[in-house]
Amino acid sequence: MVTVKDVASLAGVSTATVSRVLNGYPNVSDETAARVTRAVAQLGYRPNRVARSLRVQTSQAIGVIIPDIQNNFFVSIVRGIEDVAIAHNHILLLCNTDDHPAREENYVDLLLGEGIAGLIICASDEKQSSVPVRRVIEQAVPVVALDRALSDLEVDTVLTDNVAASREATEYLIARGHQRIGVIAGPDYLTPGRERRQGYEQALAAHGIPLDPALIRVTDFRPSQAREEARALLDLPKPPTGLLVCSGLMTVEVLRELKVRHLDPMRDLALVAFDDTVLSRCLCPDFPLIMQSTYELGHTAAELLFERMRDTEKPARTVRFETGLMERSELA
Amino acid sequence: MVTVKDVASLAGVSTATVSRVLNGYPNVSDETAARVTRAVAQLGYRPNRVARSLRVQTSQAIGVIIPDIQNNFFVSIVRGIEDVAIAHNHILLLCNTDDHPAREENYVDLLLGEGIAGLIICASDEKQSSVPVRRVIEQAVPVVALDRALSDLEVDTVLTDNVAASREATEYLIARGHQRIGVIAGPDYLTPGRERRQGYEQALAAHGIPLDPALIRVTDFRPSQAREEARALLDLPKPPTGLLVCSGLMTVEVLRELKVRHLDPMRDLALVAFDDTVLSRCLCPDFPLIMQSTYELGHTAAELLFERMRDTEKPARTVRFETGLMERSELA
DNA sequence: TTGTAAGCGTTATCAT
DNA sequence: ATGATAACGCTTACAA
Numbered sequence: 001m002v003t004v005k006d007v008a009s010l011a012g013v014s015t016a017t018v019s020r021v022l023n024g025y026p027n028v029s030d031e032t033a034a035r036v037t038r039a040v041a042q043l044g045y046r047p048n049r050v051a052r053s054l055r056v057q058t059s060q061a062i063g064v065i066i067p068d069i070q071n072n073f074f075v076s077i078v079r080g081i082e083d084v085a086i087a088h089n090h091i092l093l094l095c096n097t098d099d100h101p102a103r104e105e106n107y108v109d110l111l112l113g114e115g116i117a118g119l120i121i122c123a124s125d126e127k128q129s130s131v132p133v134r135r136v137i138e139q140a141v142p143v144v145a146l147d148r149a150l151s152d153l154e155v156d157t158v159l160t161d162n163v164a165a166s167r168e169a170t171e172y173l174i175a176r177g178h179q180r181i182g183v184i185a186g187p188d189y190l191t192p193g194r195e196r197r198q199g200y201e202q203a204l205a206a207h208g209i210p211l212d213p214a215l216i217r218v219t220d221f222r223p224s225q226a227r228e229e230a231r232a233l234l235d236l237p238k239p240p241t242g243l244l245v246c247s248g249l250m251t252v253e254v255l256r257e258l259k260v261r262h263l264d265p266m267r268d269l270a271l272v273a274f275d276d277t278v279l280s281r282c283l284c285p286d287f288p289l290i291m292q293s294t295y296e297l298g299h300t301a302a303e304l305l306f307e308r309m310r311d312t313e314k315p316a317r318t319v320r321f322e323t324g325l326m327e328r329s330e331l332a
Numbered sequence: 333m334v335t336v337k338d339v340a341s342l343a344g345v346s347t348a349t350v351s352r353v354l355n356g357y358p359n360v361s362d363e364t365a366a367r368v369t370r371a372v373a374q375l376g377y378r379p380n381r382v383a384r385s386l387r388v389q390t391s392q393a394i395g396v397i398i399p400d401i402q403n404n405f406f407v408s409i410v411r412g413i414e415d416v417a418i419a420h421n422h423i424l425l426l427c428n429t430d431d432h433p434a435r436e437e438n439y440v441d442l443l444l445g446e447g448i449a450g451l452i453i454c455a456s457d458e459k460q461s462s463v464p465v466r467r468v469i470e471q472a473v474p475v476v477a478l479d480r481a482l483s484d485l486e487v488d489t490v491l492t493d494n495v496a497a498s499r500e501a502t503e504y505l506i507a508r509g510h511q512r513i514g515v516i517a518g519p520d521y522l523t524p525g526r527e528r529r530q531g532y533e534q535a536l537a538a539h540g541i542p543l544d545p546a547l548i549r550v551t552d553f554r555p556s557q558a559r560e561e562a563r564a565l566l567d568l569p570k571p572p573t574g575l576l577v578c579s580g581l582m583t584v585e586v587l588r589e590l591k592v593r594h595l596d597p598m599r600d601l602a603l604v605a606f607d608d609t610v611l612s613r614c615l616c617p618d619f620p621l622i623m624q625s626t627y628e629l630g631h632t633a634a635e636l637l638f639e640r641m642r643d644t645e646k647p648a649r650t651v652r653f654e655t656g657l658m659e660r661s662e663l664a
Numbered sequence: 665t666t667g668t669a670a671g672c673g674t675t676a677t678c679a680t
Numbered sequence: 681a682t683g684a685t686a687a688c689g690c691t692t693a694c695a696a
Contacts, residue, residue, distance in 0.1 A: 001471065003689055014667045019691055029665060049445035050385045051689030054672050059382060061425070061446070069407055069414070079401060082428055091442050093393070094426040096414055110423050113381035114393070139333065282614030335673055346683045351675055359681060383673030386688050 002045045011039040022047065053115050058141075060090045062305065063111035065104060065121040069096040073248060073275060073294055074122060077146065080298025081120060088306055090117065099221075101128040108132035118142040118305040120298075125189050126151045142308040146301045149191045156308055157318040158301040162192050165290050165323040166199025166244065167206075169272040172288060172325060173242035174207050178270055182215040182233045182240035184226055184250055193221065196246040196274070215240055219250065226250030230257040234269075241270060248275030255283040272325075281329045291324045334377045343371040354379065385447050390473075392422045394637065395443035397436060397453040401428040405580060405607060405626055406454060409478065412630025413452060420638055422449065431553075433460040440464035450474040450637040452630075457521050458483045474640040478633045481523045488640055489650040490633040494524050497622050497655040498531025499538075501576055501604040504620060504657060506539050510574035510602055514547040514565045516558050516586065517578045525553065528578040528606070547572050551582065558582030562589040566601075573602060580607030587615040604657075613661045623656045 004015045004022075011018065013032055020028050021036040028036075039045070053059035062085055066074040078094065085092055093114060095107040104124050111119060112135065119136055123129035123145060130151045136143055137153065145157040173181050183200045186193025197216065204211060214236060217229035226245070230253065233240055245251045251273040258265050265271040265284045273280065274290045281289075300319055336347045336354075343350065345364055352360050353368040360368075371377075385391035394417055398406040410426065417424055425446060427439040436456050443451060444467065451468055455461035455477060462483045468475055469485065477489040505513050515532045518525025529548065536543060546568060549561035558577070562585065565572055577583045583605040590597050597603040597616045605612065606622045613621075632651055 001689090004691095005689080015690080016668080016692075017666060020666090023691080027665060032665080046441055046445055048386075048447070048689050049442070050382060050391060050447045051672090052691075053382045054380075054386050054674085054688090055690045055692085057672065059446075069411060070404075072402075075401055075407060078426075079428070082401070086438075089442075091439075091446065092426050094410075094424050096411070106418075107423075109378055110381070110421075113378055114391075114423065115380070115382045278611045279614065282611065333673090336675095337673080347674080348676080348684080349682060352682085355675080361681060364681080380673050383688090384675075386672085386690090387674045387676085389688070 001048075002043045003048070004045075006043055007036065007039045007045050010043060011035045057115065058117045059115040061093050061114060061116050062090050062302075063093045063095065063107075063114070063116040063119040063121075065095045065097060065107055065111075065119070065123075067097050067099040067122055067124055069094070071249065072277065073292070076294035077122070077298035077301075080295040080300075081302040082298075084299055084302035084306065097124050099124045101125050104129060105132040108136060112136060112139060112141070116141060118144070118309060120144045120146050120301050120305060121150075122146050123148045123150055123190075126191065127189060140312070142305055142312070144301045144305045144308070146297060147192065154316045156301075156304045156316050158297055158304065159191060159318065159320050160292050160297070161320040161322050162195035163199040163202065165274070165292075166196040166246070167203045168199075168323075168325060169244050169274075169288070169290055170200045170203035171207070172272055173244070173270055174203060174209070176242075176270060178240075178242035179209055180212070180215065180238065180240045181209075181242040181244065182217065183244045183246065184217045184219060184229050184233075184254065185246045186221045187218060190221070192246065192274075193218070196244075200244055221247055221250065223249045223253045227253040227257055230254045234261065234263075239269075243269055243271050245271065245273040248273070248277035248280060251275065251280045252277065252283065255280055259283065276326065276329075285329045286327065288325050288327045291326050293321050293323075297321060333380075334375045335380070336377075338375055339368065339371045339377050342375060343367045389447065390449050391447040393425050393446060393448050394422050394634075395425045395427065395439075395446070395448040395451040395453075397427045397429060397439055397443075397451070397455075399429050399431040399454055399456055401426070403581065404609065405624070408626035409454070409630035409633075412627040412632075413634040414630075416631055416634035416638065429456050431456045433457050436461060437464040440468060444468060444471060444473070448473060450476070450641060452476045452478050452633050452637060453482075454478050455480045455482055455522075458523065459521060472644070474637055474644070476633045476637045476640070478629060479524065486648045488633075488636040488648050490629055490636065491523060491650065491652050492624050492629070493652040493654055494527035495531040495534065497606070497624075498528040498576065498578070499535045500531075500655075500657060501606075501620070501622055502532045502535035503539070504604055505574035505576070505602055506535060506541070508574075508602060510572075511541055512544070512547065512570065512572045513541075513574040513576065514549065514572035515576045515578065516549045516551060516561050516565075516582055518551060518553045520550065522553070524578065524606075525550070528576075532576055553579055553582065555581045555585040559585040559589055562586045566593065566595075571601075575601055575603050577603065577605040580605070580609035580612060583607070583612045584609065584615065587612055591615065608658065608661075617661045618659065620657050620659045623658050625653050625655075629653060 008015045097104040143155045185197040219225040429436040475487045517529040551557040
């Protein structure tokens with residue numbers, strides 16, 4: 001293995017000078033800099049990032065924690081993060097939690113041990129996740145909460161404007177004459193779960209439609225549960241005429257249940273749903289979908305993170321991304 | 333930050349003893365071991381993996397290089413790798429190359445700098461990728477080639493049995509009376525590209541069907557190119573009556589082209605294709621697909637890697653995974 | 665502008 | 681069974 005020492009010898013300078021050249025310090029004469037650069041090339045020197053990390057007490061890796069690597073929503077986010085990271089010569093430590101707080105906590109500790117320069121986390125539980133993340137903050141490692149906020153923590157946060165999205169979707173249904181509108185929402189302990197239900201409720205309230213608890217179904221975002229709630233709603237004595245489904249994976253199950261019952265997602269039950277997934281678009285090409293800017297969510301989160309690394313002081317920011325309602329697909 | 337030193341002080345022992353306890357060395361008295369364990373818990377000590385990595389000259393991270401993080405095929409592989417890695421207390425450095433050898437080479441150097449314990453790579457080019465990977469091997473870092481072999485390199489390799497899969501698929505068409513069978517294959521510089529074309533050719537030869545160069549279309553696996561080749565095949569004076577498409581993403585484009593021309597992928601042109609992707613299943617639910625064991629590919633690659641870390645000596649192995657032909661879907 | 669040397673937190677060698 | 685100490689490769693005061 002080639003080290004700074006070898007480069008220093010060949011260039012006839014000290015290791016300190018080599019380091020200065022490598023890290024672009026200004027106070028090096030052009031002539032020595034050139035000699036060092038030549039030696040680096042000649043030896044094929046590659047810096048040992050581990051040694052550097054130990055010395056400066058932070059690595060050039062950023063931790064990324066997501067609940068589901070198989071879910072395209074999060075993968076697209078990761079793609080956005082990666083582009084920013086690589087531009088800063090940083091690398092991604094990717095952690096998949098399956099929404100298990102325990103697995104998440106384990107990963108946080110591993111990442112801390114790796115001396116990550118920063119953490120981007122799509123938390124599995126606003127409150128529970130705060131516990132390990134607080135340890136990260138105590139180590140002065142910058143954190144960005146992504147898609148899901150963290151309770152009682154002063155961190156930069158990147159979210160979708162869930163309330164507005166949900167309100168808009170609900171009003172879309174109201175404008176088409178629906179009064180009995182159901183919602184399959186996510187859990188209260190996750191930002192998108194809670195806020196999307198709020199948006200739904202706000203829309204009804206704004207139009208003087210009373211809330212009917214039987215129409216509000218709270219799940220933990222798991223598809224199987226969505227299926228059950230869809231059944232329950234459809235089996236109601238007076239089933240809803242409109243339905244808002246609050247995540248892409250859940251939407252697929254709802255569409256399946258409708259198919260089994262030979263119900264059309266537009267005529268028999270006016271459906272509006274979050275997220276553009278291939279499968280839901282396939283099952284029904286033309287119902288309105290709430291589009292999130294997934295790549296941009298990741299990209300922005302990463303940019304906030306790198307800004308934060310430069311300046312620890314400024315107050316934490318929250319960025320909200322607007323959504324769009326897309327009525328038709330162009331699948332085929 | 334809590335260090336071994338702090339633990340040592342509290343337990344009234346030396347750092348050496350703490351390290352011994354932490355790493356499960358046998359020659360420590362039960363009594364001192366207990367004291368150390370208590371001190372660790374009391375202080376909430378977490379080992380600094382960076383310092384450890386520098387000292388032992390290898391980290392507990394494994395590098396994973398894939399061409400396309402948005403492609404479910406590779407994501408499923410990563411999932412398989414992750415489960416094995418976490419079971420060994422290792423973490424994943426995930427690198428997405430977009431099939432650019434330059435980007436890949438850059439990542440390899442970064443990973444080397446991180447002192448990875450091993451590398452699993454789905455190469456962007458059998459020959460070109462060998463160049464940076466050879467540097468990895470020279471550093472005595474174990475490598476597993478996954479889905480795509482590496483030229484002139486003695487490394488453990490995990491592949492799909494592409495030739496058999498392709499032969500089987502082609503024979504499926506022959507058995508149904510087709511004589512003019514087209515193939516949209518991948519590039520020769522990638523194992524699945526080359527081998528799948530070979531399987532196709534073997535099947536034709538075995539049945540005395542002469543090769544028609546006009547029916548053999550070699551792409552670089554990009555969907556847009558697949559679309560063009562599909563058009564060219566369909567526009568032939570005597571178009572094929574059967575078609576083998578050698579990747580999931582390409583299949584989607586072929587199906588789209590068929591749709592535009594109002595051709596049925598089963599009646600008008602007997603289609604067989606690699607990979608079960610949601611979208612292709614949506615566009616046509618019932619044509620035969622060649623199924624690969626993606627999760628198992630990743631899982632096995634990771635297991636080979638960890639075995640290799642334990643034993644550098646034994647000869648490199650190549651594992652081939654069989655495929656299955658699935659004729660119907662259960663999407664809805 | 666450049667060099668010397670300390671030290672980051674571990675592990676492992678060599679004593680005891 | 682345990683302790684003292686060197687070393688891993690780098691960066692950064694501090695000195696010159």
